[in-house]
Structures are given as C-alpha cells and as structure tokens.
Amino acid sequence: MALLDSLPRHLFSSRGWGLLAAGAVSLLCAQVMGRRDLLALGVLLVVLPLVSLAGIRVVKPRFRVYREFSPSTVETDSVTTVRLAVARTGLGTGRVIMEERLPPRFGESPAFRFPARSASGGTSRYEYHLRSGKRGQVTIGPVSAEFTDPFGLSLHRHSIDDGDTLTVTPAAVELPPTGLAGARGNDGITATRTRANPSDDDVMTREYRHGDPMRRVHWPATARHGALMVRQEESVTTPEATVILDHRFVAHSSGYGSVFGSPGEDGSDLVTSDTFEWAVTAAMSVGAHLAELNYSLRFLDAAGEPAFHRSTSAPEPDSEEYSGAAGLQSIAESLAAIQLTGPHHARRDHDTGRREHAGNADAAQSVFDDRLMDKLAAHRMRGPVLALLGKISLAEARALAPAAGYAANAFAVVITDKPADCHDVLEALRVGGWRAVAVEASTSLPAAWMYFDEGEAAMWTAAADVRRGAEVGR
Structure with a gap:
C-alpha cells in the first residue's frame, strides 16, 4: 500500500495502479509457466486502465x-x-x-x-x-x-x-472633525450671499460674456453703463476639494527594501512601499471624510494628470472629478490597484544631492509645473487642496509652493522615512502658503489630520493615545 501511495496520482488511482501491477505479474507468470489463460488475464488487466485513461482525456465532462x-x-x-x-x-x-x-x-x-x-x-x-x-x-x-x-x-x-x-x-480611517475643510453650512454647502428678495439696486452685475443667456441681461444696468450687463447670481454651490496624490516611484523609494511587490502568478502584487500605502489610505480616508460633508472631489497626480489614469482597477481612469456615493465608490475602486509609476531605478546626483530617475533626467521637471497649476487655477478658491507627497526635493517644493495661492486652504503631507530631514522642504512650502507636515509611515493618520488644526503638540498627543489604545488591546 505504501508503494502504491508513492506512485503518481495524476494518471491512475490506487486501484488503477493495482490493476497494472497485477497485469504485469500475470504476464510474467504466463511467460514462466506457459499458461495462455494467465496471458489473457494479464493483457486484460493492463489494457483496462490504459483504455480508461485514454477515454477520460478524450471525453471530458463539461x-x-x-x-x-x-x-x-x-x-x-x-x-x-x-x-x-x-x-x-x-x-x-x-x-x-x-x-x-x-x-x-x-x-x-x-x-x-x-x-x-x-x-x-x-x-x-x-x-x-x-x-x-x-x-x-x-x-x-x-x-x-x-x-x-x-x-x-x-x-x-x-x-x-x-x-x-x-x-x-483600501479601508478608510475615520478622521476627527476639524476646520480643515473651511467654512461651510451644516450640510456641507457653502453659504450664499444673495439676498432673499433683492431689489434692482442689490443685484450684482458684470459685463456680458459670449455664451451668456440673454435672459440674464440686466437692462437698467445696461442703460447706465452703455454696454450689455448681466446679472451675476451667487447661488448656493457645492464646495470642492482637490487631492494631489504623488505616486512616483522615486518619491516613495528611499533605499533597498523600501519598495516591495512584484507581479506574482496571479498578477495581484503591486509595486508599492510603506509610505505609499500610507498615502493611499490617507487619500481614501480624506475622500470619505469630505464626501460626508457634501464636497465634490478632484484627484490629480504630481504632473496634473488624472490621479488614477494608470490604475488597472479604475472604472474611469481618465476621470478626475467625483461626487456623491457613486463617486466615492469609484475612488475606492481606483485606489485598489494603484501603484508606483515611473522608472523603477533612481540615482543620486552627487553634485546637487538631488535624486533623479535613471535614464530620464527630465522626469523631475515634469511635475508641479504649469499643467498642474492650470488645473488648480481653473478651480481657483473653490475649496481646499490637500497634497499627499513622497520625499520631494527642495526644487520640487519651491515649484509646488505657488499652488497654495489657488486654494482656499492648502495642506501638504510629506510621507518619508526621515521626517527630520524635511525641514527645508517644509519651510519652502510654508513660505508659499501651505500648511505642511512631515510624517512617517507609522504615524497615525488622525494625528496628522489634527495637526493642521492644533499644531504639532496635538499630533504627538493623538499618536500617544493611539499607542496606548494598541497596548490596551494587546
């Protein structure tokens, strides 16, 4: 029995191997004893498993x-x-x-x-x-x-x-309520300054622009100014928020072993790192938090492209605007398979100390440039901008700094293995108007979120609370 168990199981069962063995013994005995009946029995015992093997491969059940x-x-x-x-x-x-x-x-x-x-x-x-x-x-x-x-x-x-x-x-982490989102009503809708029953003197007007409907022409103002004037109505609007997700390989790799994941047999492994996983969780959490406050969301990458245009799980990879429950679900699905992009090797410029993509010296110049600025300027002052960054250079920080001028509030999180080395980068962002903080991959996301309201002391207090909670759980 032990011998039968050691035989290959992908061809014959134990019964099949047993018949083959018995057939071989019968044929041997027929040869030695000269018995025709043993010869017929041996041939039958050998042929039967072989015929069954051929039949099961030709006629496959469906x-x-x-x-x-x-x-x-x-x-x-x-x-x-x-x-x-x-x-x-x-x-x-x-x-x-x-x-x-x-x-x-x-x-x-x-x-x-x-x-x-x-x-x-x-x-x-x-x-x-x-x-x-x-x-x-x-x-x-x-x-x-x-x-x-x-x-x-x-x-x-x-x-x-x-x-x-x-x-x-990625699962969203619940974020504490803060003033980060800016002024809004109880349901997340920005307040309007239009009076309930405005008189002609209260109506705000502006010059007629091509495409304005004629029903908005304000004739008394037109007569006073001698040119077509239209009513400028300030209606109740849904606030907007923009998230900049930096998914460049060079920004989230700091050395050997910092990036992990390679395509496996099932194609499920992603090229990612601990810092990028923190950024993905933050993007999901911030999106869920602001969606609950009735914000519409825009997701861009460091080059001003739709943030999910290279995500294999994105339902609409070329879309950058999301709203409502359907939009939040689309964001979640898009973040499922997003991974680090760009050349997967980096070298250090010994003269400037700046990291560059190997074989692509222009890569650093294609981020935080006019394309991103134009996207932000198109939605100027309509809501907050949150940048989730990897380790960026001082030149990149200075290029991004002016973007704060297009936002009602501008917040930047630099996720890196060595936050203490980011002083110059954070200072460059703050000079431009950003509220910026550097965190590690082990930093509590709620703590980093609270930092923008209450400062560094609140972040470390919240982090201590999280650690105590984890110790109690153990």
Whole structure:
C-alpha cells in the first residue's frame, strides 16, 4: 500500500495502479509457466486502465460555473462571501472532486465534491468566506476538477472556468472633525450671499460674456453703463476639494527594501512601499471624510494628470472629478490597484544631492509645473487642496509652493522615512502658503489630520493615545 501511495496520482488511482501491477505479474507468470489463460488475464488487466485513461482525456465532462462575491468589492480586513454554482452541461456521471484555486494570501484552497448533497435541478451550490489584509485586484479561481472513469481506475484534472476578479479596496480611517475643510453650512454647502428678495439696486452685475443667456441681461444696468450687463447670481454651490496624490516611484523609494511587490502568478502584487500605502489610505480616508460633508472631489497626480489614469482597477481612469456615493465608490475602486509609476531605478546626483530617475533626467521637471497649476487655477478658491507627497526635493517644493495661492486652504503631507530631514522642504512650502507636515509611515493618520488644526503638540498627543489604545488591546 505504501508503494502504491508513492506512485503518481495524476494518471491512475490506487486501484488503477493495482490493476497494472497485477497485469504485469500475470504476464510474467504466463511467460514462466506457459499458461495462455494467465496471458489473457494479464493483457486484460493492463489494457483496462490504459483504455480508461485514454477515454477520460478524450471525453471530458463539461461544467458551467457561476461565481458571485458579496459584497462585489470588499475593503481590506473585511469579509466577502463567495458563492459558487456548478452545473454539468455535458455527458458524464459519477462524483467529481473540485478545488477553488486561491492566491497564496488567502491560505489553503477550498475543496468540495460534485454533486453536492443539497444539489437541486442539476446545480450544486457552495459558499465560503475570504478576508484580505492587502488591497489590490486578485483572481479567484479557476475551479479545477479531478475526474475519474466509471471504474475509478484513471484520474484527470483540468480547469473548468477562467476565474473572476475580486477588487479589494483600501479601508478608510475615520478622521476627527476639524476646520480643515473651511467654512461651510451644516450640510456641507457653502453659504450664499444673495439676498432673499433683492431689489434692482442689490443685484450684482458684470459685463456680458459670449455664451451668456440673454435672459440674464440686466437692462437698467445696461442703460447706465452703455454696454450689455448681466446679472451675476451667487447661488448656493457645492464646495470642492482637490487631492494631489504623488505616486512616483522615486518619491516613495528611499533605499533597498523600501519598495516591495512584484507581479506574482496571479498578477495581484503591486509595486508599492510603506509610505505609499500610507498615502493611499490617507487619500481614501480624506475622500470619505469630505464626501460626508457634501464636497465634490478632484484627484490629480504630481504632473496634473488624472490621479488614477494608470490604475488597472479604475472604472474611469481618465476621470478626475467625483461626487456623491457613486463617486466615492469609484475612488475606492481606483485606489485598489494603484501603484508606483515611473522608472523603477533612481540615482543620486552627487553634485546637487538631488535624486533623479535613471535614464530620464527630465522626469523631475515634469511635475508641479504649469499643467498642474492650470488645473488648480481653473478651480481657483473653490475649496481646499490637500497634497499627499513622497520625499520631494527642495526644487520640487519651491515649484509646488505657488499652488497654495489657488486654494482656499492648502495642506501638504510629506510621507518619508526621515521626517527630520524635511525641514527645508517644509519651510519652502510654508513660505508659499501651505500648511505642511512631515510624517512617517507609522504615524497615525488622525494625528496628522489634527495637526493642521492644533499644531504639532496635538499630533504627538493623538499618536500617544493611539499607542496606548494598541497596548490596551494587546
């Protein structure tokens, strides 16, 4: 029995190997004893497993697989339920052993038998649960099935579907209420200065611009000024917020081992780092926090492009504006598979001390330039701007500094391994009008958020509270 167990299991079952062994012994005995009946028995015992092996590979049972995730997208560290429905669509009988192939992060792959005991209408239904501690898009499946012939002599395993993609989004961290978002009403809507019943003298006017509807022409003002004038109505508007997410490889890599992740067999690993993961969580958390306050959101990268245009999980990669619950869900899905971009090697300029992309000396000049400034100027003073940056150079900080002039409030978070080395960068941003802070990947996000309201002391107090909470939890 131990010998049979050591034989390959992908061709014959233990019964099949046993018949082959018995057939070989019968043929040997027929040769020694000269018995024709032993010869016929030996040939039968050898041929039967071989015929069953050929038959099971030529006539493959066919199945249809339906897979559903509930919820369809799941946050990190949350549970999603996977429901499988398997139905036989071709000829075939007998029981089949099936296995749902899972990425290594989920542990052991679940196995089950078809048909299930509770099968109805020829369809067997199965259910299991998954939890992922990392964001990304992962392939769940395919289902592989191990078939046997009616006599249970041979085995054959192959995939019966292509699998489905599960999107794991970063979980938002609850942020404390602060004054960071600026003045707003109770429902997050900016206050209007238009009076309820304005008289002609109260109406604000401006010169007619091409495209203005004629119904807005204010004729008394037109008569006074001798030129077409239109009413300038200040209506209630939804405030806007802009998030600049720096996802350059050079900004989030500080040395060997700082960046991790490479494409695996399931294509699920992302090129990322601890500092970039902090930035992704911050982007999700700030987006959720401001969306609750009825803000519309814009996400840009360091070059002024849509922040998610290279994210493989983005439903609308070329979009940069989001609003409402649907917009927040789109942001979450876009952040699921976003990763570091740009050349994946950096060198240090020994003359200037500035990090540059290897083979791309112009890379540093393409960020925080006129394209980004034009995007911010188009929405001048309509709300706050939050920049989530990696380690940037002093020249880059000086290039970004004037952008604060286009925002009602400007906040910058520099995520780096050595915050103490960022004094000059922070000072350059602050001179331009930014409220800036440097943090480590281990810094509490709520603490960094509170810093903008209450200063550095509040940040360290909140961080201490988080540490005490973690110690109590242990």
